[in-house]
Amino acid sequence: MAKVIFLTLMVISSLSIAIHAAKNEESWFQIISNHGNEKTAKLHFYNQNLVGGENKTVYEVVRGSITSDSLFSFGSILVLDNLVTVEPDLKSEPIGRFQGVATSADLKATAADLNAYFYFMSAGVNGSTISISGRNPVVMNGVFELAIVGGTGMFRFARGYVIKNYTTIVENEYQLVECTIYVTYMDN
Numbered sequence: 001m002a003k004v005i006f007l008t009l010m011v012i013s014s015l016s017i018a019i020h021a022a023k024n025e026e027s028w029f030q031i032i033s034n035h036g037n038e039k040t041a042k043l044h045f046y047n048q049n050l051v052g053g054e055n056k057t058v059y060e061v062v063r064g065s066i067t068s069d070s071l072f073s074f075g076s077i078l079v080l081d082n083l084v085t086v087e088p089d090l091k092s093e094p095i096g097r098f099q100g101v102a103t104s105a106d107l108k109a110t111a112a113d114l115n116a117y118f119y120f121m122s123a124g125v126n127g128s129t130i131s132i133s134g135r136n137p138v139v140m141n142g143v144f145e146l147a148i149v150g151g152t153g154m155f156r157f158a159r160g161y162v163i164k165n166y167t168t169i170v171e172n173e174y175q176l177v178e179c180t181i182y183v184t185y186m187d188n
Helices: 002-026
Strands: 029-035 038-050 058-062 077-085 094-104 111-120 129-137 143-152 159-169 174-186
Touching: 077 111, 129 159, 143 174
Parallel strands: none
Antiparallel strands: 029 038, 038 077, 038 174, 058 077, 077 094, 094 111, 111 129, 129 143, 143 159, 159 174
8 A cells, every 4th residue: 555655655755746847848848839740838937138248248348439439339239148037036947058249230220230049958949949049129128039040950951030128137137038939840
């Protein structure tokens, strides 16, 4: 009888862990369409953009001759290596990094030419990337889109778009960027 109770508890425990893991994964990654070997997924997570402090993840590496005189930092080139998390909290579960280059390329507004990728380090998509490119207006507390131009690993032949929503959190010297991705890719 004790063995039966033990085995029953083990099965319940395993199911609870599996259900929790499935809910956790579903919280940021959902397949929304499946046609043959092509899938479409919705991903939702947070990009932790640390622009100041000792642990910052964004660095200016080039300043053009015009940058200092420009109202919008024209000619400045930034590199970034931001943490990507499941929840808005900086200490929530990490699922990857957002890495790339942003070049201030607009004389009349704060906007960058962004060439970057989401590098995933979470089970199921570990080592896969989604590459994005396009005009990245720096709109505090605003929403905008970027194009998906490719991917690797699970996201081969990726296409789609990213919706980014900026929220400035000044006291911690960072910008929280909520990201929702709609990506179509070829299933291996």
